[in-house]
Structures are given as structure tokens and as C-alpha cells.
Amino acid sequence: MPMTFNSKIERVYFSAKGLFIASAVFWIYLGSSHPNNFTLFTVLFSVYIAINMLMFSLSQKRLIKSRSMLFYLFSVDTVFLGISIILDGGAQSQMFIGYYILIGLLSVYLPAKEVGIVVIVFSISYFLVALFPSNFKQLMTIIMRTFYFWLLGGIGYMTAYYMRASERKVLRTLDILNERTWELETSQVMLENVYETTRALSTILDMDQLLEEVLDIANKLLRVRKCTILLSGESGKNLYLYAESNIGKKTFYNPPLMYSEVRPTGIDMSSKLSSTDKTKNFSNNKSFMLDLPLISHGKMMGIMQLEPLKKGEFSEKERKSFTMFANSTAIAIDMARLHKKMQDLTVIDELTGLYNYRYFGSKLTDEIRRSDRYHQQISLLMIDIDHFKEINDSQGHQTGNIILQEIASVIKQSVRDVDIVVRYGGEEFMVILPQTNLNDARSIAERIRTQME
Structure with missing residues (x-):
């Protein structure tokens, strides 16, 4: 030139x-x-x-x-x-x-x-x-x-x-040195920001607040296009979609959507879902999707999926930052679940293993607020055992307790994992059904009644 x-x-x-x-x-x-x-x-x-x-x-x-x-x-x-x-x-x-x-x-x-x-x-x-x-x-x-x-x-x-x-x-050498210096400084700043931000996750014990904070960090700090949180169920056999954000738009799923099966050898992301599963199509840009395992104390908690803002794979320094973020998230999720279990000990009915009246009041208020926030429907079932007092009087309280336990088991097996079954008092039971309309609630109630006969 x-x-x-x-x-x-x-x-x-x-x-x-x-x-x-x-x-x-x-x-x-x-x-x-x-x-x-x-x-x-x-x-x-x-x-x-x-x-x-x-x-x-x-x-x-x-x-x-x-x-x-x-x-x-x-x-x-x-x-x-x-x-x-x-x-x-x-x-x-x-x-x-x-x-x-x-x-x-x-x-x-x-x-x-x-x-x-x-x-x-x-x-x-x-x-x-x-x-x-x-x-x-x-x-x-x-x-x-x-x-x-x-x-x-x-x-x-x-x-x-x-x-x-x-x-x-x-000049090229100086440019390369300046670029490397800038990358190191940027990487250090990112790692420090990720560390300081994710350290605060351990103080959040409410699962909903925790997931919302995780999505905020992914959008504002990590600057990814999409962040998806998949968590294993209580049995550890299924993987559920709990929350995701796409270019800043956050979506929370209550109840969570079943995504795939967690196998003993790891997570099979490519396994076909059964026709009864509620599924969701993820990004078409799967080749650039980064799957980070959420592992806490050697236990698989789920998967965090990240999609880059621009086409192309994540850099090595980004992968290191994201891995540190995923590890902190896994620990925070584990602590939130442990906190919930500890809370459950004070709100569980000893006889039936269901939630008690104390838990019902606060949980119903939370679910109503959630349904209003995300414009979702919610239903409530009240179940009462006919002539239960006569059974107690004629056959004794021990027989009555066995009947209560069997009925609690039937109700629990007839609803979803996300539904809240409560022993309201005596022979009365309540079931909170998030994201359930009136017709579906009638069907569930009829299924419970039929199985009890």
C-alpha cells in the first residue's frame, strides 16, 4: 500500500x-x-x-x-x-x-x-x-x-x-503483548467478579430466589445468550427444567418440566423422552452449548447449560470462569435443598409423613403469590374421610392410624411431585395443585376417590 x-x-x-x-x-x-x-x-x-x-x-x-x-x-x-x-x-x-x-x-x-x-x-x-x-x-x-x-x-x-x-x-509483537495483557487483566477481573458474586449465593436459602439470582449473574456478569438450569428430582432418576433465561428474559417452571433421565454413569442428554413426559425444545444452536455439571460433595445436582452471545465456542478463560460459577451454584443449590429438608422436619406430620397445617398456611400463600406473578392458575383440593370417627370408636385408634397412612399414600401417589399434600387435621387432607385449572383438578380428585374405593 x-x-x-x-x-x-x-x-x-x-x-x-x-x-x-x-x-x-x-x-x-x-x-x-x-x-x-x-x-x-x-x-x-x-x-x-x-x-x-x-x-x-x-x-x-x-x-x-x-x-x-x-x-x-x-x-x-x-x-x-x-x-x-x-x-x-x-x-x-x-x-x-x-x-x-x-x-x-x-x-x-x-x-x-x-x-x-x-x-x-x-x-x-x-x-x-x-x-x-x-x-x-x-x-x-x-x-x-x-x-x-x-x-x-x-x-x-x-x-x-x-x-x-x-x-x-x-508493532505486531507489541500488539500481541498488549492483547495478552488485556486478556489476562480482563480474565482476572472476571474471575474476581464471579468469585465475589457467586460467594453471595451461599447466603440465599430459598430455591426460587437462588435460581433467579443465578440467571441474573449469567445475564449481567457472564453475558451469555441463554442460561438453562436443569435439576435432578428427589429420586435422582429424572432431570427437570426449573428455570431459564434467554437474552435477559427469565422463565421459571412450576412445576418443573421433565427433561431427561439421569443414569448411574452420568447424564444422557440425547436419550429420547417418553410420550408422557412434558418436554421442551432447547436452542437450535446445540453445537455451541456448554453443559456444566452441578456437582456438590460428589453428588450430581443437575446441569447448567450456557449458550454464547455470539456464534462460536466459548474461550478457555470463559470456560474456567463458568466452571467456577457452576461449582458455586451447585453448592448453593445443595445448601438450599438441605435448608428445605431441615424446615420440613418441623412441618411434617409424624404419622403420615405429609406436610402439616403449619406448613400449609405459609405454602398456600407463597403459591398464590407465585401464580399471580407468573399469571398461572392454581387449584386446591380438600379431602375428608367419611365416618372416620366411627372407625376409631369401633376398631380403635391404631386401626384408624393405619387407614390414615394408607390414604396419605394413595393421595401422594395420585399427584405430581410438585403438588403439595397436607394433613390438615384429623381425617382432613389438603392438596395444593400449582399450574392446574379447574377441570384438571376435578380429574385428579376423581382419580383419588376412585383409588380409595
Whole structure:
């Protein structure tokens, strides 16, 4: 690509022109060499200096393009040197040194093609003004000087070429070092932010709040397009979709959607789901999806799926940050589940293993708020055992307890894992059915009644 004259090159160029003018003044006016037509040369030299000063002034004010300035000055130099050599005696003139100065300078800053043009023009110009009149000796001198034009142009260009190549290598090396430094600094900042942010996850013991915070971190800090949280069920055999975010839009599933089966050897993400499973299609860009296992104390808690914001795989530093985030998330989920189990110990009915009345009040309020927040339906079943007091009176409380346990088992097996079954008191049971409309609630109630008969 042709190089243009920037401010530094212009200063160097005009400095060289100043050196050339000073040398010409010394040789012609202070030295022993005097042109034949001294007055005409003085006028020509004054015009030449004036044109150079004008060009210098215009270049400083940026009123002329660098390429245009170069063309004008090159034309002026060619004409001035040609006339000066004619006035100074042709082949005997020492003004040809001006060609050396200009070729040496221009060959450093111009590409090879333009250097060749400069040398050709100067060679032809010098031949025309110095060849006649001349003898054989002068002819050989002219040819030798012209050869030096080419030699000087070639040496100047090759020297500048290798200097520019070395400079480009140094600049590329510096760019690489700066890029690596920036990547290391960015990676360190990201790791610190991820560490500080995820450390706060362990303080969140409510599962819903925890998952919402995880999605916020994935969107704002990790800057991924999509984050999906899949958690194993209580039995550890099924994998459920609990929450996901897609370009900042968060979705929570209550009840969670069954996704795939967790096998003893690991998680089979490609296994086909049965027709009875509620499934969901994930991103079409599966080749770039990163699946991070959520493992806490050697126990598989689930999977975190991350999809990059732009097409392409995650970098190694991103994978390290995401892995640390997934590990912290797994520990936080494990603690939230443990906290829930500890809470359950105070709200579990000892006889039936169902939730008790104390838990029912707070849980029903939470589920109603959740249904309002996500615009979902919710249903409530109340189940009462007919003539239970007569059974207790006639067959004893031990028989009554067995009946309560069997009925609790039937109800538990007739509903989903996410449904909340409560022993409300005595022989009364309540079932909270999230995301269930009235018709589905009737069907569930009828199924329970049928299985009890």
C-alpha cells in the first residue's frame, strides 16, 4: 500500500530540502563554482525557494494533500535541477548531487513502483540536460552517475523496506503483548467478579430466589445468550427444567418440566423422552452449548447449560470462569435443598409423613403469590374421610392410624411431585395443585376417590 506523507515525514522532507538549498548556496555563492548566467540562476533559485516555502506553509495548515504536495515538489525539483545543471555547465556541473539527495530521501518513503518512476524521470532529465555538448569521457561520467541514481534508489528502498518490516514485526509483537495483557487483566477481573458474586449465593436459602439470582449473574456478569438450569428430582432418576433465561428474559417452571433421565454413569442428554413426559425444545444452536455439571460433595445436582452471545465456542478463560460459577451454584443449590429438608422436619406430620397445617398456611400463600406473578392458575383440593370417627370408636385408634397412612399414600401417589399434600387435621387432607385449572383438578380428585374405593 503506498505510503503517504504524515507530519513527521513532511518535516524530514523539508529538512532535507533545506539541506539541499544550503548546500547549493554554499557551492554556488560561497564556493568556487559559479553558473554562467549568474543573474538568471539567482532568479531561478529564489523562485525555487519561494515555492518550497509556500508548499511548507500549505502543508502545515493542511490546505494541500500530502500526495499532491509531493507531486508538485517533485515536478519543481526536476525542472529546477535540470535548468540549474544547464546554467552550471551541463555534465561538468556539481548540481547533480541534488538528484542524489532527493532520490535518497524519496526512496525511503515511497513504494517500489514510485521509486522507480522517480529514478527514471531523474535519469532522463539528467541525460537531456547534461549529455550535450559532451565527449566520450563525459558520457561515461553521465552513465556512471545515472547508475548511481538507480543504485542509491535501490539501496534506499531496500533499507527502508527492511526497516518497515522490522517495525511491523515489533508493532505486531507489541500488539500481541498488549492483547495478552488485556486478556489476562480482563480474565482476572472476571474471575474476581464471579468469585465475589457467586460467594453471595451461599447466603440465599430459598430455591426460587437462588435460581433467579443465578440467571441474573449469567445475564449481567457472564453475558451469555441463554442460561438453562436443569435439576435432578428427589429420586435422582429424572432431570427437570426449573428455570431459564434467554437474552435477559427469565422463565421459571412450576412445576418443573421433565427433561431427561439421569443414569448411574452420568447424564444422557440425547436419550429420547417418553410420550408422557412434558418436554421442551432447547436452542437450535446445540453445537455451541456448554453443559456444566452441578456437582456438590460428589453428588450430581443437575446441569447448567450456557449458550454464547455470539456464534462460536466459548474461550478457555470463559470456560474456567463458568466452571467456577457452576461449582458455586451447585453448592448453593445443595445448601438450599438441605435448608428445605431441615424446615420440613418441623412441618411434617409424624404419622403420615405429609406436610402439616403449619406448613400449609405459609405454602398456600407463597403459591398464590407465585401464580399471580407468573399469571398461572392454581387449584386446591380438600379431602375428608367419611365416618372416620366411627372407625376409631369401633376398631380403635391404631386401626384408624393405619387407614390414615394408607390414604396419605394413595393421595401422594395420585399427584405430581410438585403438588403439595397436607394433613390438615384429623381425617382432613389438603392438596395444593400449582399450574392446574379447574377441570384438571376435578380429574385428579376423581382419580383419588376412585383409588380409595
